[in-house]
Amino acid sequence: MTIFKKSLLALAVLLVGIAMTVSWIERPKRIRKEFFGHLYHERYEEAALMLNAPCAIELAPDGSLTLVDHKGSSTAVPETKLPFKVGGGEPKRIGVHSMTALGDSTNGILDSPAVIIYLSVEGGKIRIESVDS
Numbered sequence: 001m002t003i004f005k006k007s008l009l010a011l012a013v014l015l016v017g018i019a020m021t022v023s024w025i026e027r028p029k030r031i032r033k034e035f036f037g038h039l040y041h042e043r044y045e046e047a048a049l050m051l052n053a054p055c056a057i058e059l060a061p062d063g064s065l066t067l068v069d070h071k072g073s074s075t076a077v078p079e080t081k082l083p084f085k086v087g088g089g090e091p092k093r094i095g096v097h098s099m100t101a102l103g104d105s106t107n108g109i110l111d112s113p114a115v116i117i118y119l120s121v122e123g124g125k126i127r128i129e130s131v132d133s
Contacts, residue, residue, distance in 0.1 A: 027124070028095075028121040031050070031121050031124065031125075031126065032097060032119070032121055032126070034050065035047055035050050035119070035126045036084075036086050036099060038050070039083065039084040039099055040083050040084060040085060040086070040099075041083070042082060042083050044057050044058075044059045044065065045059075047126075050125060050126050051125060051126050051127075051128065052070070052122050052123065052125035052126060052127045054068060054070065054072055055068055055069060055070055055126070055127055055128040056068040060076075062079065063079030063082075064076050064077060064078050064079050065077040065079075065082060067117060067128060067131050068128070069128040069129065069130050069131055070127050070128055070129065073130075073131070075115070075131040075133055077101050077115045077133070078103070080103050080104060081101040081102065081103035081112070081114070081115055082101055082103075083101065084099040084100065084101045084117065085099060085100055085101075085102065086098075086099055087099070087100065088100030088102075088114065088116055089116035089117075089118060089132065091118065092118060092129065092130070095120050095121070096118050096119065096120045096129055097118070097119050097120070098116050098117065098118050098119070099116070099117050099119065100114050100115070100116050100117075101114060101115040101116075101117075102114050113133060114133075115131065115132070115133045116131070116132045116133075117130075117131050118130045118131070118132075
């Protein structure tokens with residue numbers, strides 16, 4: 001094998017290593033964005049598949065949404081507050097992100113308190129840290 005071919009092979013290995021590292025670093029961001037999209041577009045079955053047990057999302061027949069956090073506490077979100085939008089809460093620690101269900105408002109003032117869900121990525125799945133309502 002010539003020096004040129006060895007150099008080319010080493011460069012290819014280096015580029016593959018860099019690509020894999022970037023992919024690994026960006027993975028939580030991609031997972032989070034996908035989950036945010038599912039909740040915003042009200043694709044709750046797809047969102048539920050991305051959750052780390054015991055976290056859960058269930059759509060009730062009346063259109064309300066039940067959220068179960070990692071401690072097993074459940075919170076009901078009325079249909080009138082949906083969908084969730086990205087942001088709105090104060091993260092409790094680094095790596096925790098929020099989504100907010102606002103609901104109806106009158107003259108810019110919410111008719112009822114917002115529901116904020118705090119999320120993190122754990123082991124390739126979404127973990128519901130807590131829900132404030």
